[in-house]
Amino acid sequence: MPEGKPGSARPVRVALLGCGTVGTEIVRLLTDQAADLTARIGAPVELTGIAVRKPNKHREVPEHLLTTDAAALVASDVDLVVEVIGGIEPARTLLLDALRSGKSVVTANKALLAEHSADLFEAADASGADLYFEAAVAGAIPLLRPLRESLAGDRITRVMGIVNGTTNFILSGMDATGAGYSETLEEASRLGYAEADPTADVDGFDAASKAAILASLAFHTRVTASDVHREGISAVSASDIAAAKGLGRTVKLLAICERVTQVAADGTTTESVAARVHPAMIPRSHPLASVSGAFNAVFVEADAAGEMMFYGQGAGGAPTASAVLGDLVAVARNRVVGGRGPRESAYAGLPVRPIGQTPTRYHISLDVEDRAGVLAQVAAVFAEHDVSIAAVRQEGRVDDASLVIVTHAASDAALRSTVDKIGGLPVVRDVVSVMRVEGEEQ
Ligand SMILES: NC(=O)c1ccc[n+]([C@@H]2O[C@H](COP(=O)([O-])OP(=O)(O)OC[C@H]3O[C@@H](n4cnc5c(N)ncnc54)[C@H](OP(=O)(O)O)[C@@H]3O)[C@@H](O)[C@H]2O)c1
Secondary structure, X not given: OOOXXXXXXXXXXXXXXOOOHHHHHHHHHHHHOHHHHHHHHXXXXXXXXXXXXXXXXXXXXXXXXXXXXXXXHHHOOOOEXXXXXXXXXXXXXXXXXXXXXXXXXXXXXXXHHHHHHHHHHHHHHHHOOOEEOHHHOOOOOOOHHHHHHHOOOOOEEXXXXXXXXXXXXXXXXXXXXXXXXHHHHHHHHHOOOOOOOOHHHHOOHHHHHHHHHHHHHHXXXXXXXXXXXXXXXXXXXXXXHXXXXXXXXXXXEEEEEEEEEEEOOOXXXXXXXXXXXXXXXEEOOOHHHHOOOXXXXXXXXXXXXXXXXXEEEXXXXXXXXXXXXXXXXXXXXHHHHOOOOOOOOOOOOOOEOOHHHOEEEEEEEEEEEOOOOHXXXXXXXXXXXXXXXXXXXXEEOOOEEEXXXXXXXXXXXXXXXXXHHHHOOOOEEEEEEEEEEOXXXX
């Protein structure tokens, strides 16, 4: 396409699928910033139609653009399809149809990407179309493009982040007030920070989808949501939070994606990928500890670049629409000047390591009888399972005592059997809390 006056090129024709929280803001930004977008792209953006379920509901957008026939809109003469419907179907079929017919796609749909990115990329490759999805992880925060492009020359070793605002709001609230989980969830719902059905957030499904996308990009390997070990926050108690505080830590729901390198006795190395979502104690001095409320932050470690943190608004209509518009501009520029954005990079094909083999540190808090020899009995069980103890704190009370143990890195499997056996010791009254510890030297 020859360079000419900004906007002299043929318009980039865009179909929008969905006009809810995010879609409404996309329409607003496309309208408010039309002149700037034209200058940045080198061609005007023409919104040709908006697919919704209930057109009567959408008084804020021009009526002639609305349609309930999303498939016909996708099949029409458009260059680019923006999908903000959410869920797997009909989004999957619509986007595959778009990509197969050479139309580029911008989507915010983490659930779809985390399960079906291989099919979507395959369809994009077959027709030469673009597939961009910055808004699918961490809302407004530019994160996927840095992983896909800026860090493409480096070797990423770890991505650890807070990628779900609802759970972070709840855990920050519990930390600030000392209140329990249910009470704080009710407060989050009342203030609009939790959905009527909060399952996807509090049980970690949303974060697991995001972890799958992050791991795939960081390690050039296909990782799906079902590969991600997932634990939610509903079992986090006020005593877990208090125990964390007592040790200068706080509890966060973390998505952790790691490259694990194992060296065999003969010196050969094998690499694998581990991806997990679970609550964990982190030191209050860790950069992620100060991320409170509905904010997101992701900490990335790479061999040459070192440590980086990406921080900002992880959800909400306007912040998410900002990320979608950034993708839209990138795809539209590719259309105008020719060429494509990055394709799927899954060449490494690393195996995904099961959680049972993934070493992490643990904090274990026990209610025990206050008498001599208790610590020795408990320590013997740890030794028996080859779980090494890093620190112990023992506090006596009137008729019982508490024992807090932090381990060195141990496998989940070894820790589970240790805790099961300890729970059965006659001197142990209760296993009060077992939680992983992150953000410290192993
Ligand atoms: N909200 C956020 O903060 C956020 C942040 C990051 C990513 N995302 C992602 O962005 C996407 C959209 O989220 P959202 O919060 O904007 O959702 P939403 O408010 O529920 O909006 C969904 C839209 O899709 C339309 N729709 C649903 N089924 C449809 C169908 N079969 N055909 C045509 N239109 C259909 C709905 O139409 P009606 O309005 O007529 O019902 C509605 O306009 C999801 O993938 C979500 O995960 C959202």
